[in-house]
Amino acid sequence: MTTLDITRLLKRGVAETIVETELVKLLESGKPLRLKQGFDPSCPDIHLGHVVGLRKLRQFQDLGHRVILIVGDWTAQIGDPSGQSATRPMLSAEEVQTNAQTYMKQFFKVVDKDKTEVRWQSEWFSKFGLDDVIKLTSKFTVAQFLAREDFGKRYSSGRPIAITELLYPLLQAYDSVAIEADVEFGGTDQKFNCLVGRELQQMTGQRPQQVFLVPLLIGTDGNQKMSKSLDNYIGVAEPPNGIYGKIMSIPDSLIIDYLELLTDVPDEEIAEFREQIANQSINPMVVKKRLAYEIVTQFYSAQAAREAEDYFTKVFQMKEVPDEVVLLETPVNLRGTLTAELTKAGLTRSRSEARRLLAQGAIEVDGKVVTDDVDVSTLKPSSIIKVGKRRFAST
RNA sequence: GGAGGGGUGCCGGAGUGGACAAUCGGAGCAGACUGUAAAUCUGCCGCCUGAAGGCUACGUAGGUUCGAAUCCUACCCCCUCCA
Numbered sequence: 001m002t003t004l005d006i007t008r009l010l011k012r013g014v015a016e017t018i019v020e021t022e023l024v025k026l027l028e029s030g031k032p033l034r035l036k037q038g039f040d041p042s043c044p045d046i047h048l049g050h051v052v053g054l055r056k057l058r059q060f061q062d063l064g065h066r067v068i069l070i071v072g073d074w075t076a077q078i079g080d081p082s083g084q085s086a087t088r089p090m091l092s093a094e095e096v097q098t099n100a101q102t103y104m105k106q107f108f109k110v111v112d113k114d115k116t117e118v119r120w121q122s123e124w125f126s127k128f129g130l131d132d133v134i135k136l137t138s139k140f141t142v143a144q145f146l147a148r149e150d151f152g153k154r155y156s157s158g159r160p161i162a163i164t165e166l167l168y169p170l171l172q173a174y175d176s177v178a179i180e181a182d183v184e185f186g187g188t189d190q191k192f193n194c195l196v197g198r199e200l201q202q203m204t205g206q207r208p209q210q211v212f213l214v215p216l217l218i219g220t221d222g223n224q225k226m227s228k229s230l231d232n233y234i235g236v237a238e239p240p241n242g243i244y245g246k247i248m249s250i251p252d253s254l255i256i257d258y259l260e261l262l263t264d265v266p267d268e269e270i271a272e273f274r275e276q277i278a279n280q281s282i283n284p285m286v287v288k289k290r291l292a293y294e295i296v297t298q299f300y301s302a303q304a305a306r307e308a309e310d311y312f313t314k315v316f317q318m319k320e321v322p323d324e325v326v327l328l329e330t331p332v333n334l335r336g337t338l339t340a341e342l343t344k345a346g347l348t349r350s351r352s353e354a355r356r357l358l359a360q361g362a363i364e365v366d367g368k369v370v371t372d373d374v375d376v377s378t379l380k381p382s383s384i385i386k387v388g389k390r391r392f393a394s395t
Numbered sequence: 396g397g398a399g400g401g402g403u404g405c406c407g408g409a410g411u412g413g414a415c416a417a418u419c420g421g422a423g424c425a426g427a428c429u430g431u432a433a434a435u436c437u438g439c440c441g442c443c444u445g446a447a448g449g450c451u452a453c454g455u456a457g458g459u460u461c462g463a464a465u466c467c468u469a470c471c472c473c474c475u476c477c478a
Binding site: 222286388 | 405406422423424425426430431432433434438439440441442443444445
């Protein structure tokens with residue numbers, strides 16, 4: 001591996017590496033490294049925010065390193081302290097299983113399955129006794145944990161911190177010991193936990209792991225980190241059209257970041273795009289389409305990406321009717337009004353909503369705005385009904 | 396063990412007897428515009444009804460009242476402080 005490779009690996013889309021010089025040395029040694037990646041089975045869906053790190057894992061794998069995926073079946077019961085402390089319901093063993101399946105299916109869209117080892121926390125924690133817990137907890141102090149920004153803030157502002165939450169970093173750290181991790185991967189919000197892992201490894205006589213932190217991706221709303229709870233995410237399991245469309249809806253200000261963190265578009269090209277957008281010599285929409293194309297290709301295929309692009313161009317740019325529309329099952333004899341039928345077909349949430357849309361001029365039949373709640377049976381067969389911008393039906 | 400604060404619509408958060416289907420902000424949806432499902436502006440934003448109107452809703456269950464999200468009682472849950 002050349003120095004250039006390492007530089008690229010350690011620079012693009014990376015927030016921080018601890019300790020960089022050690023990591024470089026390890027990489028240059030040629031020894032296959034054990035890369036640790038955890039997964040919380042209470043939340044099995046992977047979105048683009050996670051992909052930033054997963055892509056890095058993949059790049060390491062391509063250099064011959066090995067990923068150890070840890071299913072956090074114990075930590076899931078505690079709940080990640082970085083959340084707003086919504087107590088999570090305990091998951092049953094089956095739920096954990098199902099979620100793990102779902103997760104891995106998405107995980108391996110990015111990460112190389114053949115170079116991955118899957119381990120469950122219960123392999124080591126189910127044997128844990130109170131004596132082990134005491135031994136583990138006695139190694140750290142409350143002050144050390146309050147140093148973590150999240151805990152510290154909550155503590156000083158009088159918000160609650162459950163004792164189990166303090167356990168979370170400890171369990172995660174112990175995972176590193178259990179699997180003898182060389183490098184732990186995570187978002188910048190994982191820094192503290194990863195560092196505890198380093199210390200614990202050192203205390204138990206292992207070589208402390210390197211910490212590889214990737215930046216948190218901003219979500220589709222353009223200002224908060226991508227997360228499921230904020231509903232500003234793009235899931236990798238979503239259909240191509242969905243991914244493509246959501247990418248097209250991100251604010252222009254995110255385009256460059258996304259290109260850098262989520263695609264292999266070369267640095268030089270990205271620099272050019274940045275330049276062109278800045279001096280307005282290019283329509284950001286064009287760059288965004290490229291981005292959307294790259295991402296759909298990654299999770300599906302170039303063909304799927306082309307199709308999604310076509311769909312987008314046709315439906316949203318040219319405002320044409322897509323190939324597939326929802327067929328209204330017009331009652332044969334019964335009278336069925338438009339509002340009732342659209343609701344029945346699931347295009348509108350309730351008749352009240354349908355009526356509102358009607359009043360706002362959002363419903364068209366064959367290109368003509370309709371404002372009366374007409375009887376569907378009076379429409380011509382195979383008329384196209386458009387509801388808002390993206391809902392279509394036909395008779 | 397003691398003292399106090401609180402549970403409101405998808406979320407945040409007003410409201411402390413009638414004018415409350417509930418201010419406002421966010422999210423969402425729609426229309427206009429556009430360079431895109433960006434930005435911006437305007438409107439809508441519980442359900443049923445053609446409409447007048449009706450129904451369901453402010454932690455849960457009762458009660459007071461002509462009338463309750465607002466008062467009373469019990470219960471459940473959350474939080475803070477002191478010990």
